[in-house]
Amino acid sequence: MGVRIAWNRGLADVVPPLLLGLSAFFLVVGPRILNPTDLAWLPVFFDPPSHYLGWQFFRNAEWSFPIGLNPDFGLEFGNAIVFSDSNPLLAFVFKPFSSLLPENFQYIGLWLLICFLLQAWFAWRLVGLIAENPAVRLLGAGLFVFAPPMLWRMPSHSSLAGHFLILAALYLMLRPDRRRRALSWVLVLTVAALVHPYLLVMVAALWLADLAQAWVRRERPTRLAALELLGLPAIVGFACWQAGYFTIGTGVSAAGFGSFRMNLLAPLDPQGWSYGMKSLPAAWRKIGEHEGFNYLGFGVVVLALFAMPALIAGHTGLLAAARRRVILSGTLVGLFLFALSNKIGIGPLQIELPLAEPLLRAASIFRCSGRMFWPLFYVLVLAMIFVVVRGYGTRTAIVLLAVALAIQAVDTSAGWRGLRKRLAIAPAPGWVTPLQGPFWDQAAARYRKVRWVPPVNLSPHWHKLAAYAGRHGLSTDAVYLARVDPRALEGAQKRALAAVNTGRYEADSLYLLNPNLLASAARHIDPTTDLLARVDGFILVAPGWKGCRACGHLDQELSLADLPSAPPAGGAGGRLRFLQSGGGLPEAAGERPEAGRSAPSPPAGKAAKGDTLPPEEGRGEGRGKEIR
Numbered sequence: 184m185g186v187r188i189a190w191n192r193g194l195a196d197v198v199p200p201l202l203l204g205l206s207a208f209f210l211v212v213g214p215r216i217l218n219p220t221d222l223a224w225l226p227v228f229f230d231p232p233s234h235y236l237g238w239q240f241f242r243n244a245e246w247s248f249p250i251g252l253n254p255d256f257g258l259e260f261g262n263a264i265v266f267s268d269s270n271p272l273l274a275f276v277f278k279p280f281s282s283l284l285p286e287n288f289q290y291i292g293l294w295l296l297i298c299f300l301l302q303a304w305f306a307w308r309l310v311g312l313i314a315e316n317p318a319v320r321l322l323g324a325g326l327f328v329f330a331p332p333m334l335w336r337m338p339s340h341s342s343l344a345g346h347f348l349i350l351a352a353l354y355l356m357l358r359p360d361r362r363r364r365a366l367s368w369v370l371v372l373t374v375a376a377l378v379h380p381y382l383l384v385m386v387a388a389l390w391l392a393d394l395a396q397a398w399v400r401r402e403r404p405t406r407l408a409a410l411e412l413l414g415l416p417a418i419v420g421f422a423c424w425q426a427g428y429f430t431i432g433t434g435v436s437a438a439g440f441g442s443f444r445m446n447l448l449a450p451l452d453p454q455g456w457s458y459g460m461k462s463l464p465a466a467w468r469k470i471g472e473h474e475g476f477n478y479l480g481f482g483v484v485v486l487a488l489f490a491m492p493a494l495i496a497g498h499t500g501l502l503a504a505a506r507r508r509v510i511l512s513g514t515l516v517g518l519f520l521f522a523l524s525n526k527i528g529i530g531p532l533q534i535e536l537p538l539a540e541p542l543l544r545a546a547s548i549f550r551c552s553g554r555m556f557w558p559l560f561y562v563l564v565l566a567m568i569f570v571v572v573r574g575y576g577t578r579t580a581i582v583l584l585a586v587a588l589a590i591q592a593v594d595t596s597a598g599w600r601g602l603r604k605r606l607a608i609a610p611a612p613g614w615v616t617p618l619q620g621p622f623w624d625q626a627a628a629r630y631r632k633v634r635w636v637p638p639v640n641l642s643p644h645w646h647k648l649a650a651y652a653g654r655h656g657l658s659t660d661a662v663y664l665a666r667v668d669p670r671a672l673e674g675a676q677k678r679a680l681a682a683v684n685t686g687r688y689e690a691d692s693l694y695l696l697n698p699n700l701l702a703s704a705a706r707h708i709d710p711t712t713d714l715l716a717r718v719d720g721f722i723l724v725a726p727g728w729k730g731c732r733a734c735g736h737l738d739q740e741l742s743l744a745d746l747p748s749a750p751p752a753g754g755a756g757g758r759l760r761f762l763q764s765g766g767g768l769p770e771a772a773g774e775r776p777e778a779g780r781s782a783p784s785p786p787a788g789k790a791a792k793g794d795t796l797p798p799e800e801g802r803g804e805g806r807g808k809e810i811r
Contacts, residue, residue, distance in 0.1 A: 204303030216292035223611035228339040232646040233663040237267025239653045242281040251427035255658040260672040263427020266664045271426040272377035301347035322584035323568045331478045342379040352389040376422040392514035431668040436547040444524040445475025445553035456598030467531040475553025482591025493574025515559045522556040617719040618651035627655035632692040635661040636679045688726040
């Protein structure tokens with residue numbers, strides 16, 4: 184009997200949050216994305232192609248040390264799985280089984296399901312610190328699951344949807360049971376390091392606050408606190424090293440701090456993610472403030488209104504609880520100030536504070552500062568639940584939380600229904616590219632690398648070229664990465680332009696040129712051995728092609744005489760038929776519009792990724808490219 188009771192209690196503590204997370208996943212995202220061989224939805228959003236292609240190149244690469252090196256995806260200037268945002272944690276898990284997996288295999292859908300399940304699980308644990316009543320815990324956890332900042336990241340920037348790591352860190356700080364504390368922090372910090380660097384820095388800030396609090400309260404002797412302060416960063420640093428964090432030199436910093444910030448009014452600005460609350464005028468938002476999308480949700484706002492009378496009455500004990508955790512409060516304030524950046528936006532107004540150049544460079548490592556509000560976001564939700572439960576009692580709290588959750592789920596559907604709709608595309612094992620046909624097949628057999636000249640992060644048609652290279656097991660520098668080594672990139676650009684300007688090309692590389700390089704390529708090409716042509720709209724140089732007896736031939740080559748009529752690369756005009764054995768073959772199928780092409784371009788100067796543009800008002804869909 185005792186065993187049965189214990190078992191039933193265990194199920195009661197596990198099943199409700201998992202059912203909540205599972206239900207929310209199927210409601211918001213839907214089941215289609217769980218099909219690991221379905222790749223059709225990836226180009227619908229801007230970032231997922233790089234997430235998937237980074238994994239595809241990584242799974243086919245030789246094992247290395249550090250494990251996370253990915254040299255075929257980026258060649259000289261990009262070589263780590265972490266910078267394609269391909270979720271190193273799952274990449275490490277699945278790589279050993281790569282030979283057993285289907286040729287086309289994505290784990291993004293599985294990851295999003297995990298995010299929903301663990302978001303519900305740790306939210307259930309957090310609310311359980313306030314009330315043991317299952318209804319209170321489940322309804323309160325629902326408010327965390329329907330948090331707009333998390334839902335907005337799905338599925339366009341899936342790694343950043345791992346908000347459960349923030350909830351796990353908060354739970355470790357607030358739980359009364361301090362057993363296995365250091366081991367728990369090692370686990371959470373390591374997982375965060377293998378998911379995304381922004382999540383790592385937030386979790387690390389909470390860990391430091393917890394360690395300082397434990398030392399001040401004498402829960403942690405000075406000797407053990409010092410050991411933890413040295414030991415945990417060493418362990419997490421090793422994980423970062425294995426994921427490839429330290430492969431880009433000075434490229435760790437990037438411009439944009441102060442632009443990708445949070446506006447002070449962001450918690451009340453739905454930006455199209457609400458039916459009940461009106462968005463602030465779009466003219467008020469500066470370019471880049473979309474990164475500070477931290478809308479609380481109409482349900483949470485309603486709960487806050489209910490909580491105000493109880494809070495004013497002063498019988499909830501919230502202030503006393505905050506005073507007992509002053510270090511946590513200070514940490515949250517610090518993250519909040521960093522989220523605002525040194526260019527503080529208050530609606531349409533901006534207050535700029537001067538920042539010394541060394542501090543600006545350091546802050547620019549995490550230039551998308553608007554994300555740093557997330558820990559405070561969840562603490563605010565938890566505080567409102569705390570006030571309602573303590574101020575009104577369990578029965579009334581259940582009613583208020585039920586109303587708030589219903590409003591939150593329905594009202595935020597103004598945003599997440601748009602995401603679900605965009606995922607409702609017919610399943611397919613890949614996406615169509617124009618790089619198909621006899622020429623491209625023979626080029627894949629002859630060359631080992633596909634290069635875009637001049638090489639640049641987020642090059643034109645990058646995902647078409649990378650998909651072609653990945654499908655044929657080739658290396659490429661046509662990539663889209665969060666960060667690159669600027670010195671390595673500069674060196675690669677100089678070598679590539681030198682090849683065009685001298686006609687001395689690497690024999691193992693197929694070169695695709697920016698159209699403005701055609702004149703120089705035509706002047707310096709060796710017409711006896713190398714091929715300069717336009718195939719399916721792409722201008723290319725195939726070194727040594729004419730000396731290959733097994734290679735097909737093109738009925739027309741490009742020369743200086745073709746310059747006036749040369750159309751843009753990747754365009755529909757000027758395609759050449761591929762001739763083999765004297766007979767013409769059909770042209771390759773028409774190319775699919777490039778992902779994100781229907782959306783506005785990002786602000787000038789963006790070269791890295793990870794920051795989704797703001798949701799369109801009334802639709803809740805991301806409007807274009809991202810910068811990480």
